Amino acid sequence: MYLAMILQLFTLHIIFHQVASASNLCTCEFTNAEKPFPHDKLNTVEQGALKCNQDVNPQKALEFDSLLLGLEKRLPQLVDEVSELERENDGDLYGAIALQVIHNDMTEIQQLLNKLNSTHLRFQQQNSIVSETLQKINEEMQQLEEFDTMQTVKRQQTNIRLTRDLDQCKNGHHLIPPVTPAHGACPRGQLINVTGPRVYTAGEYPGSYKYGAWGRDPKPDVGKENWYWLVILTSSNIYGHYVRRYSTLSALIVGISTPGNVQISASNPTTNTIQGPNVVLYGEALYYNCYKEAAVCRFNLNSKTVQSTALPQGTRVNSKGNFCHLEACYPYTDLDLATDETGVWVVYTTSQDHGNLVLARVEEDGERPVLGQTWHTSVYKNAVTNSFVACGVLYATRYISPDAEEIFYSFDTATSVERFDLGIRITKMAGHIYSLNYSPVDEMLHAYGEAFMTSYKVVFW
Incomplete structure (x- = not known):
């Protein structure tokens, strides 16, 4: 009797527990009234924007500007x-030679025009495609903004405009350079800015020679x-053995070296090989780091x-005193020649000097x-590029x-005055x-870097 009652009570307890457990379960049905976000459309917009950035960039615009600048300088010459031929023509040898020179110059200008026309046509085609892509992206972005119910994008755009206006306001106070004593007795004044690039070109060796140097001779022959001159390091990005000359800027841009x-x-x-990229031309002579020596070589082009001059004992050479930054050093930049x-x-x-920069004049003593005079600085060379x-x-x-x-x-x-606070930015077209x-x-x-030649205008005040 008692056993049967116990079994009934136990059965009732189990049933009650199951019912109680079931009553504790809560289920909710969630219904989203908003339309599903079109992730595929957003991905398409991102890909289109990325392609526009690749098709339109400062490098391509500068290529066109460089060609125009070369033509602008070439035509007056x-x-x-x-005009000189008209004045000096003797109807004989001089006239024949002058006509040949003019013919060569016209051929060079025609090649420059051909390259300019092809570049312009390519830019027109790209601009047309990019304009259509941007129009489509703009329409799709307006559609996507409908999903921004919290107006996050609108607030972000407002913040960007406010930040831009604030920056313009701040920069407006620095349009007039601060009145500070000009360094030394330089007739040009103080260097306050670098603008440009003005020229950006791969020349006749696009992508072939990573290291090199180029420029103009400050003291040229008549x-x-x-x-213009160009030196490229043709062996292991370390050594070079010739100077290449160009009669005009346009010849450099289109890659026509008439002097060779x-x-x-x-x-x-x-022996006498150029070592490292930091070379200069002055007075029809190339100055560079002598091959495997702590010395400056001077090669007379005529x-x-x-001829060479030795640097002091203890000078770091053979890639032991390079220009560097945090991620890398530039090999064989121990000596930097300058004009x-x-x-x-x-x-x-x-x-x-514990690795600090040393500056010295290179002067002529007969042949x-x-x-010459030497100055010792307190800036560490490995912290300089x-x-x-x-x-x-x-x-x-x-x-x-x-x-x-x-x-x-x-x-x-x-004056031997040092400054560490100039803060003058140079816009680079290559990574280094x-x-x-x-x-x-x-x-x-x-500037020369990553097989490209770039030039910038220096502003003095």
Whole structure:
């Protein structure tokens, strides 16, 4: 009897527990009144925007500008040549030679025009395609904004406009440069800015030679005032053995070297080989780091002779005293040759200076170059990516990003005043600048990096 009652009570307990457990379960049905977000359309818009960025970039615009600049400089020279022929024509040998020169120049200009026309046509086609793509992207983005029920995008756009207006307001106070004493006694004044690029070209060796240097001779021979020079490192990105000359900027851009190469040595590398990219041309002579030596070599392009001057004992060479930034060093940049209004300079470092930059004049003593007055700085060379000299002032740059370099340091040889706060940005067209030369002829900085030649206008005040 008792056993049966116990079994009934136990059965009732189990049933009650199951009912109670079932009553504790809660189910909700969620219904979204909004339309599903079109992720596929967003991906299409992102891909279209990415393609537009690839098709339209500063490099392509600068290619066209460089061609125009080359043509702008070339046409007045042709007019002058024709005028000179009209004045000096003797109806004989001079006239025949002058006509041949003019014919060659016209051929060069025609090639430049052909390249300009083809580039312009390509740009027109790209612009048409990009305009259609942007119109479509704009329409699709307006449709996607319907899903922004919390108006996040609208608030973000308002914040961007406010930030831009604030930046413009701040920058407006710096349009007039601060009144500070000009360094030394430079007639050009103080370097306050670098604008451009003005020229951006791969020349006749697009993508072939990563390291090199180019520019103009501040003290050219008569008749070579408009010439440009190019040195490329053709062996292991370390060594070179010739100088290539171009009669005009347009010839450099389209890759026509009428003078051709001036060879230092027949093979490479060997005695007198150029070592490293930091070379300059001055007075029809190339100055560079002598092959495997702590010395400056001077190669005379007219006499084809090489003279050298030794640097102090302890000078770091053979890629032991390079320009660097946090991620990498530029090999065989131990010596940096530079030119300015007064002549040739060499920048290097020594063990005695604990790796800091040293600046010295390279002067002439009869037929040989000699090391002249020397200045010791307090800026560490491995924290510098490049240097140049303008009007007796040494400037040093540092790496900011793949798109920007900064002139952050200066040393005035007239006053020995150092500054670390210049903050002058250089817009880069390639990830790295391996050589940087100042040309007082046109007040330009000529940069070479990643097989591209770029030039910038220097602004003095």
